[in-house]
Every structure is written in C-alpha cells, then in structure tokens.
Amino acid sequence: MHTGPAQVVLTASIARRYYLEGRSKVDIADEFGLSRFKVARLLEAALESGLVHIEIRSEGGIDVDLSTRLQDRFGLQHSVVVEAPDDDDDESLRGHLGRAAAHLLAEILTPDDVLGIAWARAVSAMVRALPPLPGTPVVQLSGVLSFPGGPDTSVDVVRDVAGRSGGIAHVFYAPLTVPDAATARALRQQPEVARAFSQLPFVTKAVGGVGLWDAGLSTLYDTSSDHDRRTLRELGVCADISGVFLSAAGEPVPTELADRMISISAEEMRAIPEVVVVPYGIRKARAVRAALRSGLVGGIVTHAALAQAVLEMK
Numbered sequence: 001m002h003t004g005p006a007q008v009v010l011t012a013s014i015a016r017r018y019y020l021e022g023r024s025k026v027d028i029a030d031e032f033g034l035s036r037f038k039v040a041r042l043l044e045a046a047l048e049s050g051l052v053h054i055e056i057r058s059e060g061g062i063d064v065d066l067s068t069r070l071q072d073r074f075g076l077q078h079s080v081v082v083e084a085p086d087d088d089d090d091e092s093l094r095g096h097l098g099r100a101a102a103h104l105l106a107e108i109l110t111p112d113d114v115l116g117i118a119w120a121r122a123v124s125a126m127v128r129a130l131p132p133l134p135g136t137p138v139v140q141l142s143g144v145l146s147f148p149g150g151p152d153t154s155v156d157v158v159r160d161v162a163g164r165s166g167g168i169a170h171v172f173y174a175p176l177t178v179p180d181a182a183t184a185r186a187l188r189q190q191p192e193v194a195r196a197f198s199q200l201p202f203v204t205k206a207v208g209g210v211g212l213w214d215a216g217l218s219t220l221y222d223t224s225s226d227h228d229r230r231t232l233r234e235l236g237v238c239a240d241i242s243g244v245f246l247s248a249a250g251e252p253v254p255t256e257l258a259d260r261m262i263s264i265s266a267e268e269m270r271a272i273p274e275v276v277v278v279p280y281g282i283r284k285a286r287a288v289r290a291a292l293r294s295g296l297v298g299g300i301v302t303h304a305a306l307a308q309a310v311l312e313m314k
Contacts, residue, residue: 008051014039015046019054062100066307070300073311074292077274078299080104081307090121093280093303098125101278101301105207106131108274109165113204116141117161118242118264119154120209121219122278127157133165139199140169141206142243143176143262145223170196174262176243177224181259188262200264206272208242210279212287228257239287241277241296244269248286250293266296274298285309 014032017023018039025043029036046052063081071079084096105126109115111134117123118141140158152160155171162169172192178184187193211218213232220240221229232255238248243263245253252266269275276299279288289310291297 011042011046011051014042015052018043019052061096063304063307066304066311069311070292070302070307074297076292076297076299078104078108078276080301082301082303084303084305090281094122094125097122097278097280097301097303098127099129101126101207101276102129102131104276104299104301105205106133109133109136109205111135114139114199114202115161115165115167116200116203116206116264116272116275117154117158118142118206118208119145119157120242120278122209122280123207124152124157126207126278127160127164130161130164133161133167135167136165137167137199137202138162138165138169139203140171140196141200141203141208141264143172143174145176145219170199172196172262176220176263177257177261179260181256184260184262193262200268201271203272204274206269206275208275208277210277210284210287210291211240212284213237213239213245217281217284217287224257231255232257239290241269241275241291241294244296246287246290246294248290250290250295252294252296269296276301278302280306282306282309285313289313 014028017028025036025039029039061083063083066081067079070076070081080100082096082100084093114137116139138158138161140154142154144153144155155173158171159169174187174193178187188197211220213221215221218240220243232245235253235255236247237245237253239246243261244266245255245258247253275297277291277297278301280303282305285306288306
C-alpha cells in the first residue's frame with residue numbers, strides 16, 4: 001500500500017515523540033487530534049515499514065542478543081555473553097570471561113550472601129579481576145586438585161576472594177580425589193573439612209566451571225586414571241560441573257569416582273539459589289548444554305562462539 005508524504009511525516013512525528021521524547025500515546029493522540037488506537041497503529045506501521053529501527057546495543061563488549069537468547073532458552077537468572085575473537089586462545093578467553101564474571105559477581109553479591117567457590121581455571125582468572133566485595137563469607141566447595149603447572153589451588157582462590165571481601169574464608173586442605181570411598185568419608189569428618197561443608201546450607205551464590213568429559217576439556221578428566229575415564233564414559237557421563245557428573249540430557253550420574261571425592265554433591269549444588277558457571281571453548285558446547293539443562297545452573301558467563309554453538313544444538 002502506497003503511503004503519501006504527509007502520512008510519512010505524520011508517522012515520523014508521532015514516532016519521534018513516542019520513542020525519543022518518551023511521551024505517552026494518550027498525550028500524542030491529544031496533540032494530533034487522533035485516537036490512541038490510531039497512534040498505536042501508526043507506531044506499528046513505523047516499525048513494519050523500517051521508518052523506525054530499534055537497535056539494542058552494548059558498549060561494554062557484551063553481546064546482548066546472545067545473552068538474552070541464552071537466558072530465555074534455559075530460564076537463567078543471569079546470562080552474560082562476551083564478544084571475543086573466534087581465534088582467541090584459551091588463556092585469552094579466560095581473561096575476557098574472568099573480567100566479565102568478576103563484574104557480574106560484584107554487581108549481584110550483597111552483604112547477606114554467602115559465596116561458594118569451586119576451582120576452575122576461569123574461576124581463577126575471575127578472582128584476579130575482582131574488585132572489593134561487600135564483606136561476603138566464602139566457602140570452598142571442592143578439595144585441592146593437583147595438576148602440572150597449576151598456578152593456584154581451590155584454597156588459594158577462596159582465600160583470595162575472601163581477601164577482596166573482608167569476609168570469612170571457610171577452607172580446608174584435602175585432595176579432591178582419594179583412593180577409596182572410606183578414605184573420603186573419613187576426610188569429610190576431619191574438623192576443618194566438616195566445618196567448611198557445614199556452611200553449604202548457607203551458600204546463596206556459587207561460581208564454578210564446566211568440563212566436557214574428554215581429554216583436554218576437563219581438568220578432572222585429565223587428572224583421572226584411565227580406568228575412571230573409561231568407566232565414566234561407559235556410564236554416559238558427558239559433563240562435569242566442579243565435580244558433579246552429568247549425562248548429555250543434564251541428569252546427574254552417580255559414579256564410584258564421586259564417592260571418592262571431597263566435593264559438593266549434586267543435591268547440595270541444587271540447593272544453592274544460583275550457581276554461575278564460566279565455560280569457554282566451542283568444543284564444550286555439548287557439556288554446556290547439559291549443564292544448562294540440568295537445573296543446577298542459574299547463571300552463565302561465556303563467549304559468543306560457544307553461546308551460538310549451544311543455541312544451535314537440537
């Protein structure tokens with residue numbers, strides 16, 4: 001349908017008042033001697049014809065479109081997707097995501113929160129970028145994972161976060177995995193471990209990583225024995241969230257390895273109001289989707305290529 005120049009100018013004038021000046025449809029209708037329904041129709045026509053183009057932009061390196069799509073798809077409380085070059089290496093990605101996660105944590109933490117920390121490389125990068133926090137107590141969620149070239153441990157990370165907040169650090173010196181379940185049960189009863197885990201019911205927010213159960217894509221996989229790697233793969237383990245094992249459908253998978261770990265359980269993680277994960281690397285798309293489908297995760301900080309890959313999965 002042809003629109004004459006007078007109609008174009010009228011529509012543009014109404015759109016300017018509504019979108020740029022913030023005036024109501026009723027006020028605009030009174031000014032132009034129109035009904036508010038006519039004003040509404042003209043505003044719709046302005047969008048449909050391209051006369052008005054609405055663009056949501058962020059100046060802070062955040063892909064707001066992917067962030068909102070990921071948040072809506074998986075019902076997340078918070079979703080931050082960082083714009084990062086596709087050819088960024090892992091160290092560079094950890095830096096980008098660490099800074100974004102630090103800013104998110106500083107924004108959402110309150111003095112009433114208790115923060116749980118599970119070690120991951122991206123979490124370690126986050127800690128280095130943290131600004132001062134509001135006196136938040138910090139709880140260690142997993143034992144110490146030793147691996148070649150490791151810059152820090154879960155104890156170091158918890159202490160560093162508590163140093164930023166001035167809150168109490170609930171830490172313990174115990175390995176993440178031990179040879180058998182009996183040793184794990186005994187270690188959980190040690191005073192410092194028991195004190196830290198007694199704080200789990202009070203944790204309101206937590207941060208951790210996501211691993212794909214494959215070589216080079218999960219620190220826990222890389223430090224496990226060949227027997228454990230093979231056994232968990234046969235059980236259908238696809239992903240791990242800081243020691244909690246998941247199938248591709250996002251269901252927790254009970255494992256004998258988990259019985260030998262000094263770490264938060266799936267049930268304990270589910271009780272935390274918001275768990276934020278900081279995954280990176282497009283090859284982890286299946287694991288990230290499993291984590292987001294699990295119901296254990298309420299927030300994510302990741303990069304555009306990985307977010308796009310997760311959204312494109314059927």
